Amino acid sequence: MSVKVLCVSRRDLFKRRGGDTIQIEQTMKYLKKIYGINYQIVDLPNEKDFMNYDIVHIFGIVRIDEAFKYVKICKKFNKKIVLSPVYWNFDEYNKKGRYGLIKYLYKFLDENTIENMKGIIRNIKDGKININDSLNIYQRRQYVLNNSDIILPNSYIEMEKMIEEFRLSKDINYKVVPNAIDRSFIETKISDTKIKDIRLKLFGRNIPYIINVARFDPRKNHINLIKAVKQIDVPLVLVGNKIDTQKYYFHLIEKLIRDTPNIKIVSYKSQEELMQYYQAASLHVLPSWAETPGLVNLEAAASGCKLVVSDRGSEKEYFGNLATYCNPEDVDSIANAILTELRTPREQKVLIDLIRENYQWENAAAKTYEAYKCVLNSTKL
Structure with missing residues (x-):
């Protein structure tokens, strides 16, 4: 299968490396190595970057501004959307596990207000992502999930939690792609x-x-x-x-x-x-x-x-x-x-x-490849 994939995520994916950075790099490395998938990972894409790809693979909805904007662009250009949400609800952590000033902010402000404040600060720093939309954080996550052609959670538990939290259809198209490590x-x-x-x-x-x-x-x-x-x-x-x-x-x-x-x-x-x-x-x-x-x-x-x-x-x-x-x-x-x-x-x-x-990257690549074939053929798993 000859396919070109654009991978997008949070804007500081490489400046602040984390498990999601490794997940993206290793999954795509093995997709190319085993299946010949052509890909590009772009941390701050412009609209024109979306034009020459068959699939846009979005990683991460905890910080939702980037994913929300990218889904909007994909809908504009009729691009297939694969979403790896890497999501967990952080309400308990926000209330009990934070330290410093932000701990007190979460006592008095809701997540939507605080995330919007963070988004403004990030926009001031790089000016690349600018969300002008009436939807709140919850609604943006819900929009991204509902408008993806397939969702690739890291576990069934993650998917079940998202179905419940965001009131998703139980027959929404998804495939579990477990996290993995290098052999x-x-x-x-x-x-x-x-x-x-x-x-x-x-x-x-x-x-x-x-x-x-x-x-x-x-x-x-x-x-x-x-x-x-x-x-x-x-x-x-x-x-x-x-x-x-x-x-x-x-x-x-x-x-x-x-x-x-x-x-x-x-x-x-x-x-x-x-x-x-x-x-x-x-x-x-x-x-x-x-x-x-x-x-x-x-x-x-x-x-x-x-x-x-x-x-x-x-x-x-x-x-x-x-x-x-x-x-x-x-x-x-x-x-x-x-x-x-x-x-x-x-x-x-x-x-x-x-x-x-x-839980090796070959396994993750194989399951992701199945998802790519599914969205390109407009079928459900």
Whole structure:
């Protein structure tokens, strides 16, 4: 099938890289490699950029302004629309998990008002996206979902939540495309000597540690994780990079771990380096307010780590009874989940085989390719 695909998403897709950036890059890489799909990823497209493509693949509706504008353009030029929503309702996070000034804004203002304020600030910065429309945030998301030719959620849970929240037809056209990882996380193994060296460098002792891999963003819930770890006194390594918009949050983390020698912060510059941190750890903990299900959870499990994950997102659909779940709001729940998982005997090969068989980019590409064929033939899955 000879097809050209334009991929569009949030405007800072490459300036502020996240799991969605990896999802787009890797999905399209394997679509080209296996199926010969021609594609272009454009972070700030103009209308003329839409003209020469058969399909416009939109990623992300949490920040809706970009997706809303792109759907409008697609309708104008009669382009086929594939939507990967990467969506979770953040109401609970907005009320309970925020820090700094915005925490107080969410106490007194609704999401629509705050998101419009953010949109104005972003427009001032780059002037590229300008929404003049009477629809509120909820209505814009609803419009994007209803006007897509097919929706590609990362889980059935995500789709069910969107059908309920946005009152979508239950027979809306969709196909679940699970998130995935690079097979190198399964295939690359480091030596026992290297593992020992990493642990000695971190803690001065050859001891296993628990690890958290996440950008330093309040949604990842580092604060409650640190409080939980301080209760049970186990070594923790926080692996991630600071982001400019969350300096206050990072300051709170640094303040909380001061004079706590068994909690370390490290940054990483390469996938190889990240793999080494995973393999030297015994357990990966990500008590986020929402994940679908978090690429780092898949990477860590593929690297041999046991898992403690949040009970809020779609993690249970991915990991079933092969992980321990916690309430991100409850510090005691996080602490107890860590202790439970550390004490639970696991055959890690079972989880690794699950990921090998279901959650590699070849799988995601195959399901996405089926969706492309569906919209081009104007059929339903």
